[in-house]
Amino acid sequence: MIDRDTVLHVATLSRLELHDDEIEPMARELSAVLGHLETIGELDLDGVEPTTGVLEDRSPLRADEPTRSLPREVALDQAPDASDDGFRVPSPQA
Amino acid sequence: MTAYETVIGLEIHVQLATRTKMFCGCELVFGDPPNTHTCPVCLGMPGTLPVVNAEAIRLGLMIGAAFGGVLAERLVFHRKSYFYPDLPKGYQISQFDEPLVAGGRLGDVGLERVHVEEDAAKLTHAGASGRIGGSTSSVVDYNRGGTPLAEIVTLPEIRSAEQASSWLRLLRETLRQLGVSDVNMEEGSLRCDANISIRPVGDTELGTKTELKNMNSFRFIEQGINAEVARQTALVEAGERVQQETLHFDPRTGSITSLRSKEGSHDYRYFPEPDMPPVAVPDELLQSALAAVPELPLERAERFRTELGLHEESARLLAFRRALGDYFEETLGAGGASADKQQVANWIGNDLVRRLEAQRKDDEAGETDTDPAQSKVSPAALAELVALVVDKKINRKAGEQVLDVLVAEGGRPQDVVEAKGLAAVGGADELRPVVQAALDANPDVVEKLRTGNMKPIGAIVGAVMKETKGRADGGEVTRITREILGL
Numbered sequence: 001m002i003d004r005d006t007v008l009h010v011a012t013l014s015r016l017e018l019h020d021d022e023i024e025p026m027a028r029e030l031s032a033v034l035g036h037l038e039t040i041g042e043l044d045l046d047g048v049e050p051t052t053g054v055l056e057d058r059s060p061l062r063a064d065e066p067t068r069s070l071p072r073e074v075a076l077d078q079a080p081d082a083s084d085d086g087f088r089v090p091s092p093q094a
Numbered sequence: 095m096t097a098y099e100t101v102i103g104l105e106i107h108v109q110l111a112t113r114t115k116m117f118c119g120c121e122l123v124f125g126d127p128p129n130t131h132t133c134p135v136c137l138g139m140p141g142t143l144p145v146v147n148a149e150a151i152r153l154g155l156m157i158g159a160a161f162g163g164v165l166a167e168r169l170v171f172h173r174k175s176y177f178y179p180d181l182p183k184g185y186q187i188s189q190f191d192e193p194l195v196a197g198g199r200l201g202d203v204g205l206e207r208v209h210v211e212e213d214a215a216k217l218t219h220a221g222a223s224g225r226i227g228g229s230t231s232s233v234v235d236y237n238r239g240g241t242p243l244a245e246i247v248t249l250p251e252i253r254s255a256e257q258a259s260s261w262l263r264l265l266r267e268t269l270r271q272l273g274v275s276d277v278n279m280e281e282g283s284l285r286c287d288a289n290i291s292i293r294p295v296g297d298t299e300l301g302t303k304t305e306l307k308n309m310n311s312f313r314f315i316e317q318g319i320n321a322e323v324a325r326q327t328a329l330v331e332a333g334e335r336v337q338q339e340t341l342h343f344d345p346r347t348g349s350i351t352s353l354r355s356k357e358g359s360h361d362y363r364y365f366p367e368p369d370m371p372p373v374a375v376p377d378e379l380l381q382s383a384l385a386a387v388p389e390l391p392l393e394r395a396e397r398f399r400t401e402l403g404l405h406e407e408s409a410r411l412l413a414f415r416r417a418l419g420d421y422f423e424e425t426l427g428a429g430g431a432s433a434d435k436q437q438v439a440n441w442i443g444n445d446l447v448r449r450l451e452a453q454r455k456d457d458e459a460g461e462t463d464t465d466p467a468q469s470k471v472s473p474a475a476l477a478e479l480v481a482l483v484v485d486k487k488i489n490r491k492a493g494e495q496v497l498d499v500l501v502a503e504g505g506r507p508q509d510v511v512e513a514k515g516l517a518a519v520g521g522a523d524e525l526r527p528v529v530q531a532a533l534d535a536n537p538d539v540v541e542k543l544r545t546g547n548m549k550p551i552g553a554i555v556g557a558v559m560k561e562t563k564g565r566a567d568g569g570e571v572t573r574i575t576r577e578i579l580g581l
């Protein structure tokens with residue numbers, strides 16, 4: 001069972017704000033997810049390569065050739081806030 | 095009192111010299127206006143897919159091959175999760191338990207690994223003017239975000255700040271000659287973090303380490319490490335414990351401050367990158383990387399030492415500055431098999447470089463290395479000059495005068511010797527009467543010489559030099575003097 005402190009720790013890492021009444025349900029849900037993984041853990045998987053994705057092993061390598069970048073106005077347009085030339089964010093040092 | 099030993103491991107980030115980013119085709123151009131090289135991939139837009147730049151992998155493999163590490167047979171990427179505005183996706187695509195290169199060694203320091211990853215964006219902290227809801231704002235430039243990086247991690251085998259900085263110089267020169275990176279510390283294409291701990295001499299367990307971040311010059315690295323070692327030593331001697339933390343060294347004040355921890359930022363929750371399943375390193379890419387590794391500074395220095403018989407110091411100087419090494423080899427080629435290799439090395443490494451650097455100071459203050467091949471002194475001319483001196487056709491002083499002329503105007507040494515009348519006063523036949531005259535004029539000196547005290551010989555050499563206007567060979571004067579006096 002995932003405890004309250006673990007939920008709060010993971011929430012902090014994920015920059016999620018949890019209200020007090022959300023913590024206990026979250027702990028229950030996360031525990032259920034882990035419980036499911038434990039079920040998988042009961043299988044005998046000796047010698048089976050971990051599956052990290054379901055895509056085929058196609059060569060994903062790309063030649064080092066420039067492609068067109070976005071016009072700056074278009075890029076900055078996607079942001080909630082921007083200065084003339086950059087994405088404006090709350091200072092992480094504040 | 096307990097004596098302490100310093101234990102240092104380095105983590106070096108090098109921007110790889112590709113044309114485009116690690117996972118998208120945005121072009122890399124240092125110094126362009128902010129946010130002019132971005133796309134949905136490097137801005138971390140939902141639904142985009144990263145595609146690996148093959149050239150970044152090739153350059154990473156070259157580094158691994160140069161260090162003799164074990165090269166991975168497949169590429170496996172992981173997500174390293176942390177939230178910071180310089181990382182638009184909320185994670186960095188990096189490598190975790192299967193780095194591109196495992197092990198290896200450069201000079202006196204072993205390597206743990208080399209892995210490839212993407213660089214973060216550049217964050218500019220705006221002043222108080224740009225406030226958002228009461229807190230100061232920052233501005234992000236994503237041009238740098240996604241630049242291919244190789245992270246080189248050493249084993250904790252470094253024992254002093256001086257060793258750290260001299261090894262880093264070797265690393266930088268090696269990477270430069272490999273051609274895998276600009277290795278420009280000021281522009282941030284080579285950045286260094288140091289993990290530092292101390293332990294009582296004789297202990298084998300490592301002490302608690304601190305991480306000194308982002309030092310951008312060799313001098314600061316040395317100063318920073320020394321300051322941190324002093325801080326840790328003082329703590330331990332006061333009976334306190336070193337805390338594991340990330341530190342910043344301020345070169346202006348010499349002080350060390352704790353970087354406010356990015357709350358649990360060391361909890362990176364690595365997991366396999368689902369957008370890029372592991373893929374085999376294509377054989378042609380591997381072969382191309384192996385074939386591209388040139389002779390590197392340490393190997394070249396070793397060859398200069400063992401095959402050409404140069405002194406250690408000359409060998410390193412010429413091997414660590416490629417332009418000098420190339421010029422040296424060309425001069426040897428022009429001088430034929432008979433060239434005195436150590437003499438050629440001395441003339442290039444000392445006399446020629448000193449003159450070219452002095453000349454450059456007058457012209458322009460560039461950061462680029464002095465390259466004799468760009469000067470007016472051709473390798474053939476230098477070979478001829480060294481031969482004239484070695485064969486005692488001119489003495490060393492005259493040789494230096496000839497070199498002055500060659501550096502300023504170019505030309506052939508023999509022509510300069512003739513034009514300036516610098517030819518050495520010929521063999522013993524020509525020199526002998528002059529030496530005899532000097533001895534006759536200095537009976538007191540002769541008396542001392544006869545007692546076996548050779549110190550006053552300088553007076554005789556001086557007199558002969560004066561008479562021949564500096565064209566005599568000092569060693570020859572001494573030899574003739576001994577002959578005349580029967581010493």
Ligand SMILES: [Zn+2]
Pocket residue numbers: 115118119120131132133134135136137240
């Ligand atoms: Zn891009």
